[in-house]
Amino acid sequence: MSRRSAAFVAPTLLEGAILDPLSTEGKKHAKLLLSTLQEDIARFRDAHFPPDILRQVRDMPIYEGNLAEVQTYQQGWQALIDRAMAFYPSAYLPPDYLPLPASLEIPQFVYHVQRLHLTKTRAKESKSFGSVGAVIDKCGDYTPQEITRMSAIFEANDEARLVAHREFIDLRAYVFCRDNKGEMLEPERLRFYRTGLIVHALPNFKIVDSRQTPRKRRNDAYSNPLADNGEWKIYRKK
Structure with missing residues (x-):
């Protein structure tokens, strides 16, 4: 997930x-x-960071160690994690177990890890806007013709929205853990490149590296952009 x-x-x-x-x-x-x-x-x-007591996984900002090593390293971060939790009190709590935001750049700690599957995926970043000015402020300049096309959307319907898409290659790790009974859990799909990932590796810890064959991105529901400045493509939101 x-x-x-x-x-x-x-x-x-x-x-x-x-x-x-x-x-x-x-x-x-x-x-x-x-x-x-x-x-x-x-x-x-x-x-x-990077931690000197843990071992790097391939060329990634992922580091693995035994239980004592990972707990020792996390202890150094714990005061900062506790302070961050004051701003994000629902972090790591059920039912969603959502992490702290990557913008804080606090490493993600995962325990009881049996296997890592490293992947590259073609993905897109998405932003939604209610005005042409907001699009230009966040996404950059567009030609007068493109601005006219975007403006026409709001002139026809003042409740309309524009959506901006930017494609990128997304590095992810599928993390397979075991529960207290030793049973394998459903994998967590983590974006780790900005924060770093710290894993407690179980015996026979395995790494599967599929980064050489990026997965294809699913077909986009949007086509024929109203505007395209080479980085962000703008569409009428459906």
């Missing part, structure tokens, strides 16, 4: 005072705390 990330929740406390997370003061407070956390993560990561 592919995993999104846990939802952000703005903190409500500032030196003992209750703040409205949606107020101007509350938003400034959350932004300051999150920025401080990101700076602390960057400093710690620069000093401690």
Whole structure:
């Protein structure tokens, strides 16, 4: 199963005072705390990643070790993980077990791993917009003719939306773990390249590397873009 990330929740406390997370003061407070956390993560990561007590998997930012080694390395990160959990309190909790966002660049830790399957997949990033100005702000410049075509969509229907697609090669790891009874679980499909992946490897740990044969992306439901600047293609959202 592919995993999104846990939802952000703005903190409500500032030196003992209750703040409205949606107020101007509350938003400034959350932004300051999150920025401080990101700076602390960057400093710690620069000093401690890649981990010197674990073994690298191929040429990937994936590192494996036994239970004691992985627990020791995670302990070094734990204070930062706990701080991040204050912003993302649903992270790793049932029923979805969603991870912290990759933008924090905290490594993902997975235990009881029997097998890793490394893949490349042709994929696309997608963004949705309610105005032409928002498209240009996020996706870059387009020709006057393309801007006219996009503008016509909103002139015909002010509730219409545009969607932007950008293709990329997505590196993923299918992680096969065993439960407490030793039974193999359904694999988790993880994007790991930005965060790094730390795995507790079980005996007879196996790696399957399929990166040389990228999987084909599924047929796109969108065709004939309204605009294309060489990076982002713009369509009317269906």
